[in-house]
Amino acid sequence: MCMRQYMTLHQIVTFELYDAINYGHVRTIKACPDDRVFGIYLNRLGSHIIALCKGVHGTEVGAWNVESGHHQHIAFQNNHSTMGACVDLQYCMTADPSETTLRVHNLALRIDDRAGQSMQKKSQGIGEFYPITHNSRYVVARGSDNGPITVWNITRGQCKGEAVSIERGLQERNDVVIVKDTKVVVLSDRGTSSMEEGSQQIFKTIYIYDLQTKKYVRKLRPVAVTICPSDEYRILGHDRLLGVAQDRSHFILWSLDTGQVIKRIKLDFSKYE
Incomplete structure (x- = not known):
């Protein structure tokens, strides 16, 4: 997977997916206009792309479904983080060198591929x-x-x-x-x-x-x-x-x-x- 800028004027970023076995191009996924992506991560199963996006008022965490291209902004913080880490669809951690704190975002509560339907809490037993x-x-x-x-x-x-x-x-x-x-x-x-x-x-x-x-x-x-x-x-x-x-x-x-x-x-x- 790689990232490239699609249009300079509108700051549209695209994610290019390639097959790691035969090296062929799989698909292109477009981000939203003005999504200033500076960090991309792929979950273990390879089903979602997690990215950090700089905004005017802070940093957002976005998620793209690799198969459908469905896009969600699932977390927001007022400050501008400069680094992050995410290996699964459970949590994403962000930080800034000027601070002494780490912010942990719960992604599992927000990611929903059914576009708008609420996630029901499963009973534990x-x-x-x-x-x-x-x-x-x-x-x-x-x-x-x-x-x-x-x-x-x-x-x-x-x-x-x-x-x-x-x-x-x-x-x-x-x-x-x-x-x-x-x-x-x-x-x-x-x-x-x-x-x-x-x-x-x-x-x-x-x-x-x-x-x-x-x-x-x-x-x-x-x-x-x-x-x-x-x-x-x-x-x-x-x-x-x-x-x-x-x-x-x-x-x-x-x-x-x-x-x-x-x-x-x-x-x-x-x-x-």
Whole structure:
């Protein structure tokens, strides 16, 4: 992605998108007239462009949908920031060298591709739970929409209780979490891998967290874990992760010690037809 000035007279800026695999031009997205863009960022999934725009009365944060070109000014501040940072559609941070403060803008509450309809607040609850095999008194629960990881004692005779342990911030919105007993595996940093037969979506980082010791056991990067539906990943034993290839032609087994592919299990469905 690159940025260029479209018309000098009206200060119209355009964003030019190119394919990182075959280097071909994909599309052109125009900004609003007099949007004086000085910082551009692309979220992890590549679905939105986040840009900082200088205005007469301050700095604005703008967002462009890469597919539809829909444009929103979603945050405004009275001062003129000169720097910013944004890696996802959750928050954008801006600052100015003359100040000692950082400003954090919540983008998730404002970005809406339905053009005008309000975002409804989703209720938080238990998205999925996992029994601890070596201690049947406890279960591990994962919050809906990648909420906190909690541990519950299910043998207490109370209809309402508090979680024994709560772990917040282990994963971001676009991460995938796999739980087995007290081991939590987080697949993070979505990206695209280059292959001879074409690119595919992958996770580039694996985090392994122990709920019992409350510590990260391991961080594996760079890795290339194929993205598949979150409920199709399985932890086998203590050190292996099983998933399905994107074309669903075979299983892939990764090592949770090195992050590398151990083997691929080819499936021959013709025998069962």
